[in-house]
Amino acid sequence: MSVSGDNRHPITIVTGFLGSGKTTLLANVLRDSRFRNTAAIINEFGEAGLDHRLIRRIEEKTRLLSGGCICCNMREDLVNELKDILNEHERGEFTMDRVVIETTGLADPAPILFSILMDPLLTNRYYVDNVVCCLDAANGELHLKNNPESVKQIAVADTVIITKIDLVHDHTVEEMHHRLRHLNPAAVVLTAANGQIDPQAVFGDGQSRMETRLATLKDNPGAQDSRHESDVRSMSIKFYDPLDWTAFGLWMSMLLYRHGEKMLRIKGIVDVGDQGPIVINGVQHIIHPPHHLEDWNGEEHNSQIVFIMKGLDPHQVMDSLIAFQNILGSAPVIEEINANPYCKKRN
Numbered sequence: 318m319s320v321s322g323d324n325r326h327p328i329t330i331v332t333g334f335l336g337s338g339k340t341t342l343l344a345n346v347l348r349d350s351r352f353r354n355t356a357a358i359i360n361e362f363g364e365a366g367l368d369h370r371l372i373r374r375i376e377e378k379t380r381l382l383s384g385g386c387i388c389c390n391m392r393e394d395l396v397n398e399l400k401d402i403l404n405e406h407e408r409g410e411f412t413m414d415r416v417v418i419e420t421t422g423l424a425d426p427a428p429i430l431f432s433i434l435m436d437p438l439l440t441n442r443y444y445v446d447n448v449v450c451c452l453d454a455a456n457g458e459l460h461l462k463n464n465p466e467s468v469k470q471i472a473v474a475d476t477v478i479i480t481k482i483d484l485v486h487d488h489t490v491e492e493m494h495h496r497l498r499h500l501n502p503a504a505v506v507l508t509a510a511n512g513q514i515d516p517q518a519v520f521g522d523g524q525s526r527m528e529t530r531l532a533t534l535k536d537n538p539g540a541q542d543s544r545h546e547s548d549v550r551s552m553s554i555k556f557y558d559p560l561d562w563t564a565f566g567l568w569m570s571m572l573l574y575r576h577g578e579k580m581l582r583i584k585g586i587v588d589v590g591d592q593g594p595i596v597i598n599g600v601q602h603i604i605h606p607p608h609h610l611e612d613w614n615g616e617e618h619n620s621q622i623v624f625i626m627k628g629l630d631p632h633q634v635m636d637s638l639i640a641f642q643n644i645l646g647s648a649p650v651i652e653e654i655n656a657n658p659y660c661k662k663r664n
Contacts, residue, residue, distance in 0.1 A: 325444045326403075327415045329520050330429060333451030334460045334467040335422030335582040335625055336600030338480035341512035342451060342519070343419055349516040354414040356380070356402050358395070360387045360421050386421045392432040396439065403442055415520065416443070422582060422625070423466045423549065426450075426473040447521030450474035450504075455484045456600050457493060461500075471497065476505045476518065483510040484603075549581070552631035554638070556620040558647035559590035568641045569597075569604065572634065577602035579629040585622030586610075597622070620647075 333339045340359075347355060357379045380398055387395040399416065406413040420429065426448055433439050450470045453460065457479070460467040471477060477497055482490050490508060497506050507518055565587065573580060583599035593610040624634055638649050 325442055326413065327446035327521065328399075328433065328443050329415065329417045329446060330420065330426055330448045331417060331451070331519070332420045332424055332426050332448065332470045332474070333422065333480075334453065334457075334464060334470065336456065336584075336598065337422070337451035337453040337460075338509070338512055339419050339422075339451050341598075342478065342480065342509060342514065343417065345512045346514065346516035346519050347417075352415070352516055352520060354412045355520075356406075356411075356413045356416045358382060358398055358402075358416065358418045360395070360419065360424070386424055387418075387429055387432075392428060395429065396432055396436055399433070399439055399443065417520070423464075425466060425469045427469065430473070447476055447519070448474050449476045449478060449519055451478050451480050452493065452497070453600060454479050454481045454490055454493060454508075455603055458496070459601070461496070468500065471500045471504070474501060474504050475521070476507065477501065478514060478519075479506065479508045480512065481510070482508045549625065549627045550629070550631050551626070552624045552634060554622055554624075554635070555650045556588070556645075556647040557650065559588045559618075560620055561644065561646040562587070562589040562595070564641065564644040564646070568638065568645070569599070572637060573599065573602055573604065576626070576629055576634075580624065580626050582625040583622065585620065587620045587622070588618050594618075594620070 331339050331343055343357070346352065347357065359379060360382045380402070382394055382398060395418070402413060402416060405411060418429070420426065430445060430448070433443065433445060450473075452467075452471065457467075461471070479490060479493055479497075494506055497504065505518075507514060569583070573583075578601055580599070580601060583597065583604070585597045587595045587597060587607075589595055591609070593612045596608040596610060598605045598608075624631065626634070635649070638645075642648050
């Protein structure tokens with residue numbers, strides 16, 4: 318729903334630190350029939366994207382921007398993707414009411430907003446109606462303490478959703494509310510368990526705040542630039558044969574026991590030989606209950622697991638996995654190891 322008399326399409330930006338529940342929340346709200354004409358752009362750092370596979374089960378108009386972060390080295394790609402979506406819509410290839418952008422877990426939203434709001438074509442055909450930040454109730458305080466990106470995401474947000482409240486006590490949620498009122502007193506603060514929330518709260522009230530956003534960004538000289546910490550790495554691996562689920566769970570438990578604080582994110586789709594795969598999600602020491610999907614949705618039967626780590630060499634993780642190879646029943650295949658900084662400028 319756009320501003321009255323305004324034929325532009327709203328853009329919602331969903332951000333939040335690694336493992337904060339962005340994809341789960343977005344998958345749930347896109348199931349609502351009111352938002353069936355939403356085009357989704359999923360930004361993943363690695364060339365081997367994973368989150369878009371889960372979103373595409375709900376929303377076919379899903380685009381993947383992989384191989385970098387749209388807050389720094391892929392901003393031009395984002396602008397071009399938004400223009401391509403608009404052109405395809407106007408040619409009648411699909412119906413599009415709005416766009417939602419899910420950023421990487423380390424993205425600074427300010428440069429993303431700057432890229433959209435400073436492009437004449439985009440500002441003529443789009444407006445940003447809501448910037449949503451997911452904050453993990455179980456790990457959010459640790460993220461805010463150790464990762465400046467998390468604070469930036471909160472500061473720019475219109476709406477902050479405290480996720481995973483089912484994993485913590487009520488007083489923890491109340492303390493997080495208090496912290497958020499200090500970091501961003503203007504933001505609307507909501508809560509969600511298992512990614513369940515009123516979709517309208519995510520997609521905004523249909524009001525453009527473009528003038529306010531432009532003034533804020535122009536007054537902030539650093540809004541166009543973003544830098545990530547240099548010791549964050551990622552790795553994506555695949556298994557082409559079904560895994561022994563018990564052995565894999567044992568290996569992952571041992572990995573997190575040894576390197577939990579360094580393992581910012583583990584996410585994957587695992588083939589255990591059943592009719593559908595198992596979706597795994599882990600944040601530092603916490604592994605969430607696995608979610609069994611009913612079928613493969615036409616996808617190739619294999620396991621894909623993505624690791625994002627801080628201060629840990631991806632090859633160490635790979636070596637430990639290879640040591641478990643005979644027990645797992647399947648040999649790991651390196652799809653991508655990014656042993657360089659998590660986000661870097663393109664050549």
